[in-house]
Amino acid sequence: MxxxxxxxxxxxxxxxxxxxxxxxxxxxxxxxxxxxxxxxxxxxxxxxxxxxxxxxxxxxxxxxxxAAPLGAPARADVLDHPADGVVGSSPSLMATISDWRQYGPLDFDPVLQGALRVFVTTGYHGATVRDVARECDMSVSGIYHYYPSKHDMLYKILDLGVSELLHRSELARAEGHNAVERFSLMIESLVLFHTYRSDVGFVGASEMRSLHKGDAREDIASRRMQQQRMIDAEVLAAVNEGYFHTPHPLDASRSIVAMCTAVAQWFNIDGPQTPAALAAKHVIFGLDLMRYHPR
Incomplete structure (x- = not known):
């Protein structure tokens, strides 16, 4: 050197x-x-x-x-991004989310923010690294310095998105005093995420297939399944406790989750419905589908 x-x-x-x-x-x-x-x-x-x-x-x-030491920073979540907003979402930053109903600006680094906008507008396969660079006001070589490929950007977007979703779901679940409350709170959280983070949810639903087969796809798929299983567990508990009476609880659970995640494909934050109102409606839809009856 x-x-x-x-x-x-x-x-x-x-x-x-x-x-x-x-x-x-x-x-x-x-x-x-x-x-x-x-x-x-x-x-x-x-x-x-x-x-x-x-x-x-x-x-x-x-x-x-x-005298600054060479190599990676002591904090692995501090990234060197050539724009304001240095730090991307990370497990350590997830710990700062204490109220799962409150959403601030999307905590992505500038490259990922640009990539997300491009993927939503043109689709992953229609997007190029040059498009992302233009969106970020950077050079193509500058983009490659931080993300080796377009695929790495997609994986990181989905990785950070599902991490935030699971964290908020766990916080919501912890507030419930019984299976029905935990189920309802997680449905509310799921809808809130897919309204406030609709772009992330949209890309997650439409571009999951674009992840390369192997570790990247298996990682995201397994964590998405973790979200489903959290809700499945409360559904089965509510059935055992005599609150839910559907003869097909797991099928109903998957249908409810699909209904909630689909919100990202059509919700408009400037539209007539607030995220909170929409989430409340979906809790009712979910309870109806489960044939909920108070004991």
Whole structure:
């Protein structure tokens, strides 16, 4: 490694460990993201003046920047994305969701946000990496620096989506005092997710088949089945407790989940129905399909 490359790599490491995006730091330095990227990859020599300015932006001394360890950050969920919004969803970030009914902005990194918009608009097979790069205002080579392929973007979108869905479902389930309450709360959570995260839900439903056969597809499929089994367990418990009287409980459970996930294909956040109202209706639909009778 050349001296320029070594210094650039340590600048990049120090920036990532501060949780700052390439674009944010470049803006503070009055540089373009591409120019700062050239510095971090050792393709442009770093002057003493600029190194001092970078250290100032990072809140470190020059010596601390030059001593930054090479390699991955200590936090595996801190990613180096060339736009604001450095951190993508991760198990550690899932822990910050304490109220499963509350939704903030989608916590995807900028590349995934762009890929999601393109996949929704043109479909996975109709999209190109160049389309994603254009949507993110990045170069194609810049995209490949963070995601090796279009398939990796799709897998990551589905991975983060199903992780959030399962986490919220578990929180909802924990609030129930009996099987019927747990079933109802999970149905509510399922519909809320597919309204507030309708783009993620839409891509998950329409592009699951586009995942390569093997580990990626099996991973997403197994976690989606985990969601189904959580609801199946409460359905069977409600049958045993004498609340649900359908002769086909598991078939009904799959139909209800399919009905809830299909919301993502038609729901409009600016339409006449609120997510909460739609979720409440689907709880009623689910209880009716289960032939619910209070004891």
């Amino acid at each position: 050349t001296l320029d490359a070594d210094i650039g790599a340590r600048v990049r490491s120090a920036r990532m460990r501060r949780g700052l995006s390439l674009r944010a730091v470049a803006k503070s330095l009055d540089l373009s993201p591409a120019a700062l990227s050239q510095v971090e990859t050792g393709k442009t020599r770093l002057t003493v003046t600029r190194l001092n300015k970078i250290a100032e932006v990072l809140g470190k001394t020059v010596d601390e920047v030059l």
